[in-house]
Amino acid sequence: MSGDTPALHLDGIPPDVLSKVQQYLKPFQLSEAKLREVSDRLSKDLVRGLGKNTHQKAGVKMLPTFVRTTPDGTEKGDFLALDLGGTNFRVLHVRVVEEEQKVLKMDSQICAIPKEMMLGTGEQLFDHIAACLGDFLVSQNLKGQTLPLGFTFSFPCEQKEIDKSILIRWTKGFNCSGVEGKDVVKLLKDAIHRRGDYDIGSVAMVNDTVGTMMSCGYKDQSCEIGMIIGTGTNACYMEEMKNVKRVEGEDGRMCINTEWGGFGDDGSLKDIQTEFDMMVDKTSINPGVHIFEKMISGMYLGEIVRLLLVKLAEDRLLFKGQTSEALQTPGTFETKFISEIEEQDGGLENTQKILTQLGLKWNSVNSDVVRLVCDTISSRSADLCAAALATIANRIRTNRGLSHLKTTVGVDGTVYRKHPKFSEKLRATVRRLAPECDITFLVSEDGSGKGAAMVTAVALRLAHQSRLLEDSDGEVMEEEEEEEEDK
Incomplete structure (x- = not known):
């Protein structure tokens, strides 16, 4: 789990520097107990979004799609x-x-x-x-x-x-x-x-999440969840009609577009928002909106890393306290850099190339710290996504009164597709948070x-x-x- 120290080459980082860097990274490393708490909160929000009288104020909108099977x-x-x-x-x-x-x-x-x-x-x-x-x-x-x-x-x-x-x-x-x-x-x-x-x-x-679920569903008839983790993030799933209070009818199922990016818009995720998340939110084009998405998706991950690197440099834990004009400019640390930095082979080389490109003077300790920062931010994204997906899988299982659910998730989005470790981390955390659900992942074409x-x-x-x-x-x-x- 991301709460453990990632399997990186940390030996090269002096212990005193590592412990100070870890102080900044600790708020991003969510324990399994905290992820279960997040999952429980989302579970309540799904019900609020489905309710006839509560959906108006719900952060998670739970929109009926009228796709019935x-x-x-x-x-x-x-x-x-x-x-x-x-x-x-x-x-x-x-x-x-x-x-x-x-x-x-x-x-x-x-x-x-x-x-x-x-x-x-x-x-x-x-x-x-x-x-x-x-x-x-x-x-x-x-x-x-x-x-x-x-x-x-x-x-x-x-x-x-x-x-x-x-x-x-x-x-x-x-x-x-x-x-x-x-x-x-x-x-x-x-x-x-x-x-x-x-x-x-x-x-x-x-809706694009529904399209993702349906394009995978022809190949695999047990596909009843669609998930996108790219520039933004969202998911849909097949809900029992009797729970969809805004649409008449009790029989069968309907696909619900959760719009889970809005989870936390009512302040319910304040305890896991770091100072860096708050800064990203404040400077975005839609402050206070799509709080969950801003911790997970490709549009924001690079910026969280950039803000962390600037802070570590200010505290003289990176680049001898010197930043560059590029690093000080919002949006210059692209999310695709995180994927390149975390590659198994060539990641270290890529890190050094990117730091040079950003006009930074680095040494080998710096490149190890930058890799640790990227790993921590992408791991949190995968963990939060896994907590949300586990909520949906557990809900489907409970809805149907099953002791064990076997289901498939149709998935798309650049973060899921391009990041070298994201899908593996996501799957591992989902297994822990939804042990009674056997989930297969199918990338949507x-x-x-x-x-x-x-x-x-x-x-x-x-x-x-x-x-x-x-x-x-x-x-x-x-x-x-x-x-x-x-x-």
Whole structure:
């Protein structure tokens, strides 16, 4: 556990220097008991977020996604996927092949969104998306076919149905007029209708964590948790309908987008926030918001390390008390440096190269201290993530009254994928915190593209099954009526 001294070359650090450095690192090294406490708090927050009268004030929002089941392996067909979440958007043609249980990306196209369009009218934006979608259909010889579409729209929305999603507010530099408070699916369909030269079939709105879960769920039908640990962090999982108080119905399950990055926004993580976390939060673009995310995700880890290195240098524990202009500049210590520094082979070399690049005068003791700092910060991130994941796995197990749960987590994000030790540390801590859960991890292949198509495919399968059920019910009723008449 990260509470133990990591397996690094600490012999090269003089004992007096090491003990002073450890004083700064101690608040980041969370004991198993503390992680269990964090897990218990999150567990209560999940219930608060699901509650009809408590979700408004809950830090963990627990948003219903209207995705009612994971793939069963019988889905098939051609689908379109649209992924809008930044200055570019992607259009994809995805084919689901039942025999091979494969989700194939046939082709895709990236379309830029000009800066002025990000601040123009909503009509302009959706006309542009509809035009790019039309061009793509022509280039793929798909014009004339009416294909279902999965729509990943990575902005805060309140989902009302699988095909109805209201934009709460724009983020990421967008501010198109006439979209906030409106149904984005309707705006897209209206724009396609204005063109009049093609049509699309049913639309399913997809959050990126749900896409991650669903793209893995076709390969592995026991996948019922999706997790992202990249620039930000979030997770979704299959919850029992009877616990989802904001949606009518008691039967079956629904995928819930937890928005766990907001855990701690009510001050519940103050006891584990260090002075460095508080500084990162204070100088961020959204102070007081997404406290949990700021301790874990790629957008912030490098900055926590930078602030620590500056402090250690000020206390003359690094670089003979000298920093550099680069190290004093926020954002210059990139999170990818942590991954490079922690590589098993070549990590020491990378450390020295990065320190030189940052204009610092270092010696071998300095590079060992920097590696220890990076290891401590990434270990805490993995431990906190593991505590949150254990909370969800334990909840699913308890919900179902099982003594043992076997489940799969579909996972994505650069921190999980690129950091050399992160996934291993995460798995080890989850095993300790959720011993009755046997968890397999599956890295998602393009959740926001293939996953969006998969959500649409499952929604179509369910609609088809329910039509068949209605037809067979109708036939039974007709037969009963005929029997009555015969009597």
